[in-house]
Amino acid sequence: MTRILIGLLAILLISLISLGGAREWASSTNEDAKKSKWVGTWTASMQAPAKDGNSHEGFKDQTIRLILRPHSDGDKMRIRLSNEFGSLPLSMKEVRVAVSKEGASVDGETDQVITFNGEKSFTIPAGEKQYSDPVEFPVDADQNLSVSLYVDKETGPTTWHQRSTQTVYMSEPGNHASDAEGSAYKSKEEAWFWLDRMEVIPDDSVSGAVVVMGSSIANGNASTLNANRRWPDYLANRMNEEDSKVNMSVLNAGVSANHLINSELGKGENALARLERDVLSQKGVQAVILHEGINDIRHYPEYDSEQIINRMKQIIKATHEEGLSIYGGTLTPFKESGMYTEKGEQTRQEVNEWIRTSGAFDAVIDFDQALRDPDDPEKFLSTYDSGDHLHPNDKGYKKMAETVDLSVFE
Incomplete structure (x- = not known):
């Protein structure tokens, strides 16, 4: 009997030691995870395929070379690929990253393979997204x-x-994929396929990311092609200046023609429907800038300001529930643009008055005041007008970024 009791005590002691070791191992793992804090350095909001063109036809036995500009430095990076709107499994045989050079060419000395779950080739099921393995790559x-x-x-x-x-x-x-020269790349398009995120582990000076939720103005429509002159790009440049008191990544969740209220083919899911995926789930997100609503006014002149404001309130509430600050951008002028109406202008003015005075947003960024003509406030100042009277030009986008008070992020 004594031997049995001694044996049971020994087993119990070993079990306790093992449990203690397991707890210590888990703690160590969690601590390592805390030290490896991923922050988004670039994003693109994904959409369903169009009715025609490359996104509709798809690809086979072909290499697509995407070019992007990150907004925060890091020595380690990873990407995420999305097959969310695909109807077939997405078979990838090889994915590589390199520093981009002119056109489709890359710096071959920087070229590296990106693996997924340790594999060079992999498949993403329809409707799914997948992160890559981390890559030691200076961003x-x-x-x-x-x-x-x-x-x-x-x-x-x-x-x-x-x-x-x-x-x-x-x-x-x-x-x-590994070609340094771009001669094999025979066709081109203005679109990003499948890649929806790039993240880095930045240094301690980076205090997270701010996400811009918007439509074509956030997307940079009418800015110079291949020049990274969208207003979120200019904002990122300000954040990255050596003397800046705020060092944050800027993630652009703009979708051309996007709406606050309706989801339509070619215009992306409405802002509230995509808020969690495109904004709130971003790694390292600390704040949100909302600048959207002009397309609802243009395309649905029957909408009154209350409908626009109620959707903004829903987005504000959802963002605050995640413990994040959200800043509201006033809607910019659109007089003399296509689909302008006096009723729509009245709605824009009412929405802007609410943005400025309600206190619903944590701060206000008055893009309207920055870009409008002081002699005709319903119009763009010609200096900032791209010519379509709806989108800013490069100078206008730069002015928008300069209008953001960086102290709100401190």
Whole structure:
């Protein structure tokens, strides 16, 4: 009996030691995770495929070379690919990253393979998204990067982001992911396919990310192609200046033609429907800038200001529930643009008055005041007008970024 009791006590002691070791191991793992804090350095909001064109037709035995500009430095990076709007499994045979050079060419000395779950080739089921493994790769906010994707099998209609204001290159048949020269890339388009996130582990000076939720003005429509002159790009440049008191990544969740209220093909899911995926779930997000609503007014003149404001209130509430600050941008002028109406202008003025005076947002960014003509406040100042009387030009986008008071992020 004594021997049995001694044996039971020994087993119990070993079990307690093992449990203690397990708890210590878990604690150590969690501590490592805390030290590796990912922050988004670039994003593109994904959309369903169009009714025609490359996104509808898809790809097979082709390499797509995407070009992007990160907004925060880091020595380690990872990406996420999305097949959310695809109807077929997405078969990737190879994915590579490199510093971009002119056109479709890349710096071959920087070229690296990106694996997913340790594998060079992988498949993402329809409707799913997948993160890559971390890559020891120096990301510089002053350099464009290239991500090359070789798909071997028929993709079917693709998940994409249209109107990227950045040229993307598509190759002749075959795997050209590791090609340093761009000669194999015979066609191009302004769109990003499948890639919806790039994240880095930044240094301690970076205090997270601010996400811009918007439509074509956030997306940079009418800005110079391939020049990274969207207003979130200019804002990121301000954040990255050496003497800036605020060092944050800026993530652009703009979608051309997007609406606050309705979801339509070619215009992306409405702002509230995509808020969690495109904004609130971003790694390192600390704050949100909402600048959206002009398309609702233009396309649905029957909407009154109360309907626009109620949708903004829903977005504000959802953002605050995540413990995040949200800043409201006033709606910019659109007189003399297509679909302008006097009723729509009255609605814009009422919405802007609410944004400025309600206190619903944590702070207000008065884009309207910054860009309007003081002699005709319903119109853009010509200096900032792209010519369509709806979108700013490069100077206008720069002015928008300069209008943001960085102290609200301190």
